[in-house]
Amino acid sequence: MHATQARIPWHRALALAALLVPGLASANTNPTIRLFPTTVVEDLRQTSAVAQEMETGLQEVIGRLDQQQQLYLDSKCEGAEGDPGCQRLSKQIGATYLEMLEIMEARLPDMEHTVNNTRLSLEKRLRSEIGTKMTSWTLQETLVGKQKTNAAAPSPSLRGRSGMRLSERFRQYYQLVASSNTSADQSLAVLASDIYLDMDETSVLIARTREEIARATLIEQLNQSFGAITPEMMEVVGGVKSILFGDAPEDIVIAGPPPGSVEKPYRSPLEQ
Amino acid sequence: MNLKTTLIVAALALLGGCAATPPPCDGPTTRNLDAAVMHVKDKLATGCTAQFDSYFDTLLTTAEGNPRPENKRVFSEFLVWTADSGLLSQRQAKDYYNRFFNVKFMTLASDYNTCSHTCPRRDRVLLDMERELSDKERGLLRVSRDDAGYYRADRLYKEVELVLEATCTACAAGR
Numbered sequence: 001m002h003a004t005q006a007r008i009p010w011h012r013a014l015a016l017a018a019l020l021v022p023g024l025a026s027a028n029t030n031p032t033i034r035l036f037p038t039t040v041v042e043d044l045r046q047t048s049a050v051a052q053e054m055e056t057g058l059q060e061v062i063g064r065l066d067q068q069q070q071l072y073l074d075s076k077c078e079g080a081e082g083d084p085g086c087q088r089l090s091k092q093i094g095a096t097y098l099e100m101l102e103i104m105e106a107r108l109p110d111m112e113h114t115v116n117n118t119r120l121s122l123e124k125r126l127r128s129e130i131g132t133k134m135t136s137w138t139l140q141e142t143l144v145g146k147q148k149t150n151a152a153a154p155s156p157s158l159r160g161r162s163g164m165r166l167s168e169r170f171r172q173y174y175q176l177v178a179s180s181n182t183s184a185d186q187s188l189a190v191l192a193s194d195i196y197l198d199m200d201e202t203s204v205l206i207a208r209t210r211e212e213i214a215r216a217t218l219i220e221q222l223n224q225s226f227g228a229i230t231p232e233m234m235e236v237v238g239g240v241k242s243i244l245f246g247d248a249p250e251d252i253v254i255a256g257p258p259p260g261s262v263e264k265p266y267r268s269p270l271e272q
Numbered sequence: 273m274n275l276k277t278t279l280i281v282a283a284l285a286l287l288g289g290c291a292a293t294p295p296p297c298d299g300p301t302t303r304n305l306d307a308a309v310m311h312v313k314d315k316l317a318t319g320c321t322a323q324f325d326s327y328f329d330t331l332l333t334t335a336e337g338n339p340r341p342e343n344k345r346v347f348s349e350f351l352v353w354t355a356d357s358g359l360l361s362q363r364q365a366k367d368y369y370n371r372f373f374n375v376k377f378m379t380l381a382s383d384y385n386t387c388s389h390t391c392p393r394r395d396r397v398l399l400d401m402e403r404e405l406s407d408k409e410r411g412l413l414r415v416s417r418d419d420a421g422y423y424r425a426d427r428l429y430k431e432v433e434l435v436l437e438a439t440c441t442a443c444a445a446g447r
Contacts, residue, residue: 126442130435131387136380137399139439143431144376146423190431193438200441265418266341268348270369272377
């Protein structure tokens, strides 16, 4: 009885699969490029979650570091490094800085792993779907298709997403990909390229940061003996803040055509 | 009259004759595009085919003086005529038309896959696209007043640039 109820007719199963698997629903109407299989979408979701964990872990310690730095400045400790009170403050700042480095050291391998997973999946997809299955002309036709059929739909902005929280950036990528449909292959090609290049850069940055953390930790451990605040320390903290938490994102303004009457465009028999 | 004098007189007579008759392959001087096209057709039909590029450029300049969407049709019909007359091949006529009046880039015409053909010469392709974009600016924006078409081409150029950067990086990583 239970077994009979659990069986799903094959056509219903196919219909369900068509809804769940991007690309299948319109496979018989238009050739589709499969840039975002479920594995890539899942990788993106996971990257966003890992980035958020890292931000949450660092938020408190960076907030504390900000307060300590402000106290150091308010106490006019710059130039008064010999003062015992200032020395104590310096050591506290140094200790918090070390704490920040430790959290990053602990979280970065996870981050590196998920970013690399996404990057490699997209790399494979881009290579096969656009690199080997398309000519530059068919790629162009795919991209132009969007502008003809979907001109009013918001298109992904191109590159330059710095100034945005890392987790927010990946969350937006995830949402764009997860909510996309196959009628917008063209946008997906741009989106996949954008994410891939972003991941590529992020991957290099994470690898460099991990190398630097070991060095910075050693230097700070030495500094703890002297209680000095180095300009490098301030710079590292500033860098981490801008990478993780970003600045206020600027609206990207794309020039639109000047207002004018929309005339039915002429189509030449020579047009390709 | 000695021989020297006779030659000088004959040379002067020839020069005078040249000044009186217009050069055989002169370009149109009218500001009216339709009249200019008629003039160019006439010249091309009487053997001035070597001047085709210069005539086409003059026609574009003439059309820039009176930009309007109908100009696309004028150029299309002119190019169809050149192909029908055997002055240009169908392919050349299409190249001319699409280079100036279509959103798509003729630079990207290729029969081979992106990894093997476009990526190895990506810089060259992008440079050629940039040049083509400036021709489209002339044809779409300044001649046909097709602002939307030109902005689409501009956006397409940026998208192709981005997608090629990513795809070619992926292709290189897979080698």
